[in-house]
Amino acid sequence: MLVDSFGRTATDLRVSLTDRCNLRCTYCMPPEGLDWLPKPELLTADEIIRLVRIGVERLGITEVRFTGGEPLLRRELVEIVTASAALNPRPQLSVTTNGIGLARLAGPLADAGLDRVNVSLDTLDRDTFVRLSHRDRLSDVLAGLAAADAAGLRPVKVNAVLMRGVNEDEAVPLLRYCLDQGYELRFIEQMPLDAQHGWQRENMITADEILGALKGAFDLTEDDPRERGSAPAELFLVDGGPRRVGVIGSVTRPFCGACDRVRITADGQVRNCLFATEESDLRTALRAGASDDDLVERWRAAVRGKKAGHGIDDPTFLQPSRPMSAIGG
Ligand code: SAM
């Protein structure tokens, strides 16, 4: 198992398939994009499949989430999902995506064994979408969501980040839309992970603010906390349930004590935390012919050193040098 020095066990693996993206969400990337990783530095599909297999067969990983950058841009995605679904024990498989291209890929991904998707949707207004992501692609995202639902990738989960002066008034319309469509919405507090290092606490819409806005329009009651487990979202029943909404207060209500995640970046570095300032290089070892046993040991050591918390509130907090898109959100 992947156990850290505080006794937490990582069972949820996030694998970044690429650092590239076809949107430029302001909380993540500058409008001009970033210097993408050179292709030789990216793990190949076979290398990714090998690490997923080691994680699942040797290290107790039970859930694998493919992310990025935009994972749907990775041509071998269906192949990687197919191979992951064939593992024994079979992990839960999901993708976090901006939804562009999902209209075409939802069916093939479901056939390959994908269980679920998380689709990011921060606004229902076309102009706001363009302002927020610098691309006019709202209709593609909505079509992607509908296709995921039709393909049975349920529950379709929606991630939304609210930003002051941009989409802060959209908590209620977003929830209404998701309830109507049968999607499960989660609001995520904006974290200091943008490439521009422009995050400011006072501009962050807090979990309390989001809940305040929602309570003006809906009756929210806390869902059974046992349902939450190590999941970061606090879940609320909407108007008596069974429909729910989640709020992820990553900054103001940190859940580090229950964290069960570990990440592999697109260039094969293990990160034991989104906010880690150190990484452990598995790619070099992989390419130097390391055995499975050797990779298991390196991976275990990387998780052992995980810190107690993200420390955003510490005066000494340093934003990681890699932005969210390169870490794998
Ligand atoms: N491109 C895909 C997408 O947007 O869903 C997957 C990668 S993206 C980095 C994963 C998630 O991280 C998205 O839901 C996005 O909204 C969220 N995200 C990105 N930057 C963030 C930030 N600074 N704070 C909070 N969430 C962020």
Ligand code: SF4
């Ligand atoms: Fe791309 Fe996702 Fe970052 Fe938006 S949040 S720029 S969709 S990687």
